[in-house]
Amino acid sequence: MKNINILAIESSCDETSASVISDGKILNNIVATQSVHEKYGGVVPELASRAHQQHLIPVVSEALLSSGLKAEDLSAVAVTRGPGLMGSLMVGLSFAKSYAYALGIPLIDVNHMQAHILAHYIDDPKPAFPFICLTVSGGHTQLVLVKSHLDMEVIGETLDDAVGEAFDKTAKLLGLPYPGGPMVDKLAAEGNPLAYTFPLSEMPGLNYSFSGIKTAVLYFLRDQLKNNEDFIKDNLADICASVQYTLIKMLMQKLKRATREHRISQVAIAGGVSANSGLRKELNSLAADLGWKVFIPKFEYCTDNAAMIAMAAHYKFLEGDFCGLDISPIAKMKI
Numbered sequence: 001m002k003n004i005n006i007l008a009i010e011s012s013c014d015e016t017s018a019s020v021i022s023d024g025k026i027l028n029n030i031v032a033t034q035s036v037h038e039k040y041g042g043v044v045p046e047l048a049s050r051a052h053q054q055h056l057i058p059v060v061s062e063a064l065l066s067s068g069l070k071a072e073d074l075s076a077v078a079v080t081r082g083p084g085l086m087g088s089l090m091v092g093l094s095f096a097k098s099y100a101y102a103l104g105i106p107l108i109d110v111n112h113m114q115a116h117i118l119a120h121y122i123d124d125p126k127p128a129f130p131f132i133c134l135t136v137s138g139g140h141t142q143l144v145l146v147k148s149h150l151d152m153e154v155i156g157e158t159l160d161d162a163v164g165e166a167f168d169k170t171a172k173l174l175g176l177p178y179p180g181g182p183m184v185d186k187l188a189a190e191g192n193p194l195a196y197t198f199p200l201s202e203m204p205g206l207n208y209s210f211s212g213i214k215t216a217v218l219y220f221l222r223d224q225l226k227n228n229e230d231f232i233k234d235n236l237a238d239i240c241a242s243v244q245y246t247l248i249k250m251l252m253q254k255l256k257r258a259t260r261e262h263r264i265s266q267v268a269i270a271g272g273v274s275a276n277s278g279l280r281k282e283l284n285s286l287a288a289d290l291g292w293k294v295f296i297p298k299f300e301y302c303t304d305n306a307a308m309i310a311m312a313a314h315y316k317f318l319e320g321d322f323c324g325l326d327i328s329p330i331a332k333m334k335i
């Protein structure tokens with residue numbers, strides 16, 4: 001029987017990515033990062049769409065070339081349908097539709113958040129079902145009960161900002177370049193997490209709120225700068241460590257509660273913020289204390305990438321779950 005070869009495309013935010021998967025094995029993961037946003041301190045949607053337009057064909061060509069496969073060997077084309085920036089999604093989806101149409105092969109639409117979770121099935125060890133996944137990115141913070149590859153239920157989520165946004169906005173207040181999350185992480189490693197105290201938000205059930213901490217950091221810095229204009233420069237590592245400590249504490253409080261309420265001890269993290277070294281450390285230490293089995297993806301598969309889209313597409317292909325060529329992107333697509 002012919003192999004299942006899928007070309008997957010990701011263009012939901014500011015990474016243009018393509019990946020080829022063959023019979024469930026990822027052959028490559030080509031990512032073009034858009035540096036154009038750095039000087040604006042955040043992703044500019046219009047510029048992101050234009051950059052996707054420029055990068056997409058070279059990225060797809062590279063993925064196909066390095067896979068050793070020809071276009072005629074492909075069984076399907078997969079693409080992120082949402083959630084994400086409408087213009088960016090549109091570039092990837094329009095290309096994927098045309099490519100599938102030209103090759104006469106099916107199109108598979110993939111939910112970006114589901115794909116972040118399915119990144120855990122790229123390499124071993126793979127979590128068994130059911131497990132709880134804390135998905136933490138620049139746009140989302142969700143606790144997901146994962147019942148099977150394609151059956152997932154959101155059991156808690158942020159009611160305002162995502163935790164990645166809290167990292168990025170803190171970084172911006174500190175004058176660090178975008179995206180600030182990785183910089184805060186690096187600086188935090190050198191600082192004292194208990195140097196300053198920021199309030200923990202109290203949300204009902206398994207939900208989160210991260211908008212308060214951004215305001216708390218803003219007022220805190222404003223007050224400190226009144227007395228010492230070099231406050232940020234002198235205390236950068238301690239500020240980063242203290243904010244990161246607070247954000248991780250909030251994430252872990254609800255994660256612990258979710259595992260108790262659902263009687264599940266298999267825990268995974270996914271999304272860009274799962275690259276955070278403090279979060280990884282805390283998760284491993286909780287695993288030792290509470291007897292959790294913890295799954296943390298490789299760095300490459302934490303931030304946006306097409307390999308995770310390819311993995312999700314593989315499971316959809318096995319189910320015969322294809323879509324028509326008349327679909328549109330869904331900016332706020334739900335799991």
Ligand code: KG4
Nearest residue numbers: 137138139164181185272273275276303304
């Ligand atoms: O999943 P992702 O690549 O894109 C979205 O779908 O949003 O996540 C990007 C987010 C950004 O907010 C970025 O600052 C954050 O992930 N991030 C980090 C780290 N690496 C990326 N946050 C904290 N620590 C990191 N090491």
Ligand code: ZN
Nearest residue numbers: 137271272304
């Ligand atoms: Zn993402």
